[in-house]
Amino acid sequence: MVKDIDRFSGMSAGLSNRLFFRLYQCANMLHKTGTRALEDHGITTQQWAVLGALTRPGFEDGAAVGDMAAFLLVSRQNLAGVLSRLEAMGYLERVVDEKDGRSRLIRLTAKGRGLWDGDMRPVIADYYEEALAGFSTEDRIHMIHYLDKMLRNFKKIDPDAESRSKEAAE
Amino acid sequence: MVKDIDRFSGMSAGLSNRLFFRLYQCANMLHKTGTRALEDHGITTQQWAVLGALTRPGFEDGAAVGDMAAFLLVSRQNLAGVLSRLEAMGYLERVVDEKDGRSRLIRLTAKGRGLWDGDMRPVIADYYEEALAGFSTEDRIHMIHYLDKMLRNFKKIDPDAESRSKEAAE
């Protein structure tokens, strides 16, 4: 993923390597700096993603674990651990789905909603501003376009994620 | 990181949120599909990044743990664990730096080099081709540009990573 001498298809292979390495580095820094930004509230980037998902229209009345996992593109088992910790902190609750005894609906508690609206969002907005300094609206649109395109490719490589993600309506 | 109603600075805040969420999702899928691509060789994306780093000019005669950590943008402690597992599998070795008794130089073994050149690189090339289907050379250049820019911002947020990364000559 780093140095990969161009032996396959010329310059483009070198660019691919560089691109993936950058994506890898960006992801590491996203988690590091994002978690750092919210450390006063004891929230990690994964917890941020979960809390954010729960404020989303369509999820406000409770979200199934499988649907959230598909939406966030993590495994159900991984999500279970993140949910347990957030539940222990009192930010969310799990209730059995009346319509399906296997399913649990995850909902924000009042405490969780207060954390999100009152504490997290201002910090997140500042963080975005710092992390995207020098990015025009056009730059952001372009970058989203490329990430979306790459995501579609990833989902072709992993059809499971694709089908589950579609069901999660994203 | 997901739904963040535009209350701060209009549309751009919504784009920021969407952009970071996509980056978050892409990173998850990169690790999932990348590790899947190399599962026949029992190599994860993090191990791939480490092995790749060790083939890089400047690192071929051995790399210090701190320099590698700075280059990969992970913590020294995290890297130590990844290195231990690769060492246990016989792919790399650690030797004490003659010039600095505190430092260890990490080098690929013949086995590690054989794995990288013979087994991994063809698989990685195929993976890149699938993951970047539909991306022109121009697209790749643009995406690298945006990721580089974002990385610079991240390093401003986390000056430790910046100074250490510069020392690693990247």
Added chain:
DNA sequence: AAATTAATGGAAATATATTGACATAAAAAT
């Protein structure tokens, strides 16, 4: 209605990410 198959969420094992702390070694200051 009963049997079979599939879905759901969590347990367990393993790999990887962070931070703080520690022992040893080197650099800097006195």
Added chain:
DNA sequence: ATTTTTATGTCAATATATTTCCATTAATTT
């Protein structure tokens, strides 16, 4: 030369990522 400060790599605790497996529940087939 000695003392103080900084650097290096590892240990430990914790959070998060995967996969395989399991118990329970629902859907499908017979």
